[in-house]
Amino acid sequence: MTPKSQPKCAHPSCQCDARPDNKYCSTFCEGEAENPDIICGCGHTECTDNLVEEPFALA
Ligand SMILES: [Zn+2]
Ligand SMILES: [Zn+2]
Numbered sequence: 001m002t003p004k005s006q007p008k009c010a011h012p013s014c015q016c017d018a019r020p021d022n023k024y025c026s027t028f029c030e031g032e033a034e035n036p037d038i039i040c041g042c043g044h045t046e047c048t049d050n051l052v053e054e055p056f057a058l059a
Helices: 027-032 045-052
Strands: none
């Protein structure tokens, strides 16, 4: 059997895998899909790590 590839969340800023029955990983991404510039706040580990690595010190 060929394993199905897990699709990514449709939100451009989101690093998470989408739900099997949805093209988004969470209701957050589904609601913010029209705001692709916003930093993903779905709360999943992948996106939380991105927030931590943001280089605020450069400002
Ligand atoms: Zn996310
Ligand atoms: Zn997402």
